[in-house]
Amino acid sequence: MAIVLIAVPLIVLIVIFNAQKSADISRFGIETPITEKPQSRGLLTDDEQPIDFAHLAPRGFAPFGPGESYVEETLYEKINGKAPLYTESGFVKLHTQRYVNVKDDELTFELCLYDMSSAANAFSVYSIQRRAQSSPVDDMPFAYRTQNSLYLALGRYYCELIGSSDSPLILDALDFIATTLVENLKDAGPVEIPQLALFPVENLTPNTFILYLNGAFGFDGLTNTFSAKYNLDGETITAFISKQPDGAVAKKLLDRYHQFLLDNGGEEIASSEPPAKYIDFYGGLEIVSVENSFVFGIHQAEDRTAARTILTLIRDRLIKENQ
Amino acid sequence: MTKKDKIKLPRRQFLARAAKAGLSIAAASTLAKLMYNPKPPSATTDVSEMVIVPDFSVAAKPPGQISIVKGPDPAQSCLKAVDLLGGIERFIEPGEVVVIKPNVAFASPPGLGATTNPALVAQLVRLCLDRGKAKKVIVTDNPINNPESCFLISGIGKAASAAGAEVLLPRPAFFEDTSLENGKLINNWPIYFGPLRKADKLIGIAPLKHHHRSGASMTMKNFYGLLGGRRNIFHQDINTTIAELAMLFRPTLVILDGTTVMMTNGPTGGSTSDLKRADTLIAGTDPVAVDSFGATLLDLKVSDLPYLSIAANAGVGATDYMSLKPSYGSAG
Numbered sequence: 001m002a003i004v005l006i007a008v009p010l011i012v013l014i015v016i017f018n019a020q021k022s023a024d025i026s027r028f029g030i031e032t033p034i035t036e037k038p039q040s041r042g043l044l045t046d047d048e049q050p051i052d053f054a055h056l057a058p059r060g061f062a063p064f065g066p067g068e069s070y071v072e073e074t075l076y077e078k079i080n081g082k083a084p085l086y087t088e089s090g091f092v093k094l095h096t097q098r099y100v101n102v103k104d105d106e107l108t109f110e111l112c113l114y115d116m117s118s119a120a121n122a123f124s125v126y127s128i129q130r131r132a133q134s135s136p137v138d139d140m141p142f143a144y145r146t147q148n149s150l151y152l153a154l155g156r157y158y159c160e161l162i163g164s165s166d167s168p169l170i171l172d173a174l175d176f177i178a179t180t181l182v183e184n185l186k187d188a189g190p191v192e193i194p195q196l197a198l199f200p201v202e203n204l205t206p207n208t209f210i211l212y213l214n215g216a217f218g219f220d221g222l223t224n225t226f227s228a229k230y231n232l233d234g235e236t237i238t239a240f241i242s243k244q245p246d247g248a249v250a251k252k253l254l255d256r257y258h259q260f261l262l263d264n265g266g267e268e269i270a271s272s273e274p275p276a277k278y279i280d281f282y283g284g285l286e287i288v289s290v291e292n293s294f295v296f297g298i299h300q301a302e303d304r305t306a307a308r309t310i311l312t313l314i315r316d317r318l319i320k321e322n323q
Numbered sequence: 324m325t326k327k328d329k330i331k332l333p334r335r336q337f338l339a340r341a342a343k344a345g346l347s348i349a350a351a352s353t354l355a356k357l358m359y360n361p362k363p364p365s366a367t368t369d370v371s372e373m374v375i376v377p378d379f380s381v382a383a384k385p386p387g388q389i390s391i392v393k394g395p396d397p398a399q400s401c402l403k404a405v406d407l408l409g410g411i412e413r414f415i416e417p418g419e420v421v422v423i424k425p426n427v428a429f430a431s432p433p434g435l436g437a438t439t440n441p442a443l444v445a446q447l448v449r450l451c452l453d454r455g456k457a458k459k460v461i462v463t464d465n466p467i468n469n470p471e472s473c474f475l476i477s478g479i480g481k482a483a484s485a486a487g488a489e490v491l492l493p494r495p496a497f498f499e500d501t502s503l504e505n506g507k508l509i510n511n512w513p514i515y516f517g518p519l520r521k522a523d524k525l526i527g528i529a530p531l532k533h534h535h536r537s538g539a540s541m542t543m544k545n546f547y548g549l550l551g552g553r554r555n556i557f558h559q560d561i562n563t564t565i566a567e568l569a570m571l572f573r574p575t576l577v578i579l580d581g582t583t584v585m586m587t588n589g590p591t592g593g594s595t596s597d598l599k600r601a602d603t604l605i606a607g608t609d610p611v612a613v614d615s616f617g618a619t620l621l622d623l624k625v626s627d628l629p630y631l632s633i634a635a636n637a638g639v640g641a642t643d644y645m646s647l648k649p650s651y652g653s654a655g
Contacts, residue, residue: 065472076555077467080428081536081590084558098430108432108476129588133596146594148434162593164432 053097053111056180058173064100064108069093085128086114089213090121101169109163109170111177119155119189120224124211126153136207137175140182141191144207150174154181155188195226198241198294198321200313205229205236216240217299219260221253227299235306238299239314247292251275254290261286276311287311291318374499374516378573379525380608381414387640387647389607391616394654397582397604398446403654404578404606405450414575415455419523423447423488424574426529426545427464427479429591430472436585436598438473439530441482443580447528448486461522463491464548465515491518498551501571508560509567513551524575527610531581531601531617533589537561538628539621540590541614542577543569566633569610569640579605579613581620611640612647 054063068078071093076083078094086094092115101107116122126142129151137143143152148163148170161177163170196209208229216225217240225242244250254275261279262268266286269278276289281300285307288297296314301307390407394400405411415421425439433441444462451457462483466473470492474480480490497517503509519525529545536558537544546568550557557564581603588597601620607613611634615625625631625642635642 076558079591080467080555081534081540081558081561082588083555085535131587131594131596134594146596149594151594160593162435165434166595 051095051113053095053113056097056111056177057099058176060101060103060169061099061109061173062102064098067095067097069095086116086125089124090117091115092117099173104169107164107167107170109161109173112160112162113181114158114160116156116158119153119191119193120211121213122153122156122158123193124213125158126151127210128212130207130210134207137178140178142193143178145171145174150178152178152181154185155191157181157185157188195241195243196228198314198317199226199228199239200317202313203230203232203310205231216242219257221256221260222295230310232303232306232309235301235303237301237303237306237310239310240297240299241314241318242295244293244295247290250290250293250295253295254288257288257295261288289315291315292322294318294321372500373511374501374514374520376501376514376516376519376571376573377522379522379575380573381524381575387607387609387612388650389605389609389612389616389644389647390650390652392604392606392652392654393602394604395582395600395602396655397440397443397580399654400582400604401443401446401578401606402450403652404604405576407650407652408576408606408608411450411455414526415451415457415524417456418458419455420459420461420521421451421455421457421524421526421575422461422463422518422522423451423483424525424527424545424548425462425464425479426540426548427470427473427477428466428468428548430466430468430476431591431593432476433478434595435592436530436532436583437590437592438477439479439528440580440582441478443578444479444488444528445482445486447526447578448483448488451526452487457524460488461491461518462488463493463515463518465493465551466548467554503567503571506567506570508557508564509550509571514571515549515551525572526576526578527572527574528578529580530583530585531579531620532585532592533587533597533621535589537565537630539614539618539623541617542574542579542610543614543630543634545577546572546574562628562630562633565630566637566639569630569634570637574610575608577607577610577613579617581605581617584620586621607647609640609644609647611635611642612644615642616644616649 051067053067057063070078072087072091075087075091075094095113096110098108098110116125123142130144131146134144134146137145140152147166150161152159159181161174163174210227212225214220214223216222222242225240227238227240230237230239244253258277261281266279266281269280276287279286284300285304286299287307296318298307298311388408390404392400392404423444425444427438429437431437448460448462451460474490483490493515497515498513499516500511501514502511527542527545529542532540534540534544543565549572581601583598584601585592585597586599603620605613605616611631615631618625618628631642634640641647
């Protein structure tokens with residue numbers, strides 16, 4: 001009887017899943033719904049079972065429901081319209097667990113651990129979603145707190161700890177879980193992102209790095225692009241660096257991005273510093289240049305002098321990098 | 324230059340996309356998770372077997388009305404906004420069955436703004452029962468993620484029940500195939516139809532949120548929750564999908580809660596720092612107009628949300644909400 005109880009629902013699930021996968025979806029412009037996934041190599045299991053995070057419950061809290069896990073095909077069930085942000089960035093698996101305070105069931109929080117398959121992918125989704133109103137967490141290079149939540153990138157993992165409120169009980173619990181994860185995920189891959197060191201520290205605004213794996217600034221060709229904000233005499237300047245395979249590819253990318261800006265309404269500004277190209281883009285200044293295999297530049301600057309100063313700092317740093 | 328590079332973007336769209344670039348960017352853990360929606364989209368369903376979604380709109384004079392109320396308490400603002408439209412009695416006849424469709428998409432605590440404010444849902448339930456003299460009010464949604472958890476953790480299940488509503492969770496028999504006449508995407512697709520089968524009126528009530536894929540989630544996007552099947556596929560062409568939802572579901576009334584707006588990291592959010600108080604609630608009979616005004620609270624324009632114009636061009640409503648001469652008020 002027990003076997004029947006288990007087998008029948010499983011068969012139903014398999015039939016449903018297969019039938020849905022084979023549905024006609026050509027009207028969405030998709031030839032096949034199957035995408036190649038990165039292979040999971042982490043310390044977490046490769047099967048479909050949720051990881052047991054119940055035992056991580058901080059003092060005063062208990063697991064609230066069972067742990068869950070989601071893969072690329074099912075992630076939308078958990079986060080709906082935000083799923084593409086992850087699935088387009090190397091997502092492998094999400095593990096979740098909710099906890100509830102044993103004395104006050106209004107105090108809950110959820111652990112969401114995304115396996116993003118590489119440190120760069122994890123840093124990308126971490127940095128893109130970073131909240132402006134936040135504060136860094138001591139001893140964790142890529143972590144920040146908001147009033148009710150804590151977020152961290154840890155090697156190949158991106159972790160969200162989301163509290164139902166800003167209760168000190170919850171915030172302490174989030175700290176406990178974060179610390180525990182750091183201790184237990186030591187083999188999660190590199191915790192440093194070497195490309196960040198390409199940005200000169202002078203005038204750099206801390207914790208403003210963003211990694212765009214694809215489509216930086218609306219241009220599909222601008223891949224693996226890091227950006228950072230600088231503050232110079234009160235002017236905020238956004239700088240970017242994109243590492244390409246070699247100098248020839250970088251030069252082609254420079255030309256394509258330059259043309260893309262012009263095609264979309266930008267106007268060329270005479271530049272005396274080739275190969276840098278200056279473009280007036282609806283009142284904002286775009287600068288794009290190349291140094292060996294790096295495409296770099298300034299995005300949407302208001303002040304030309306400040307933009308040129310930051311551009312020069314970055315160019316000098318990249319020249320050193322190439323020596 | 325590749326063909327892909329040549330895609331022309333309007334300035335505003337380009338800047339918005341550029342600013343948000345990157346943002347534009349288990350087998351079920353329980354059997355129940357999938358069993359409530361077991362019907363896959365089929366390419367062979369007989370048209371005669373498909374359901375037709377009733378038009379729940381009421382004749383409005385002039386056609387399309389909206390009200391905009393400022394106030395810190397969405398429940399109070401709701402009362403005022405409906406009054407400005409002529410009162411709930413204009414929309415509900417005594418003895419009718421009313422379906423309220425909140426956004427219960429996530430098992431997210433109410434303070435995070437990812438789901439409809441439970442106190443607002445409760446207020447609307449009471450309004451329909453007490454002043455509208457509805458025979459029954461059903462509060463329902465079709466969250467993909469465990470519905471029980473979503474209704475529990477969002478607080479909507481408890482609040483709606485306490486106010487006198489029947490809270491209905493999805494189950495297999497509630498899903499039926501439908502096709503939108505002349506629709507490009509919603510063809511032969513299962514929808515969450517059961518609660519609508521015996522309903523007289525349909526009211527959508529949604530939080531105002533940023534949305535990673537569509538730019539904004541408001542009253543039109545709210546009806547995405549009535550799609551069945553593996554509906555994530557609709558995110559591939561989200562603008563057409565939302566416009567077609569507005570053509571398929573013609574609600575009696577929609578209410579958009581912009582008291583607290585999720586400005587970033589939607590539709591899930593997670594941090595209270597994603598939220599901003601706008602102290603504004605909009606009600607109306609024209610979802611396109613309501614959402615067009617709602618866009619302004621997200622610092623967006625109609626041109627930033629293509630689905631608004633697609634729906635307007637299809638005759639669903641007006642993006643120029645000022646042409647409807649909104650009624651303004653304050654509450655609380």
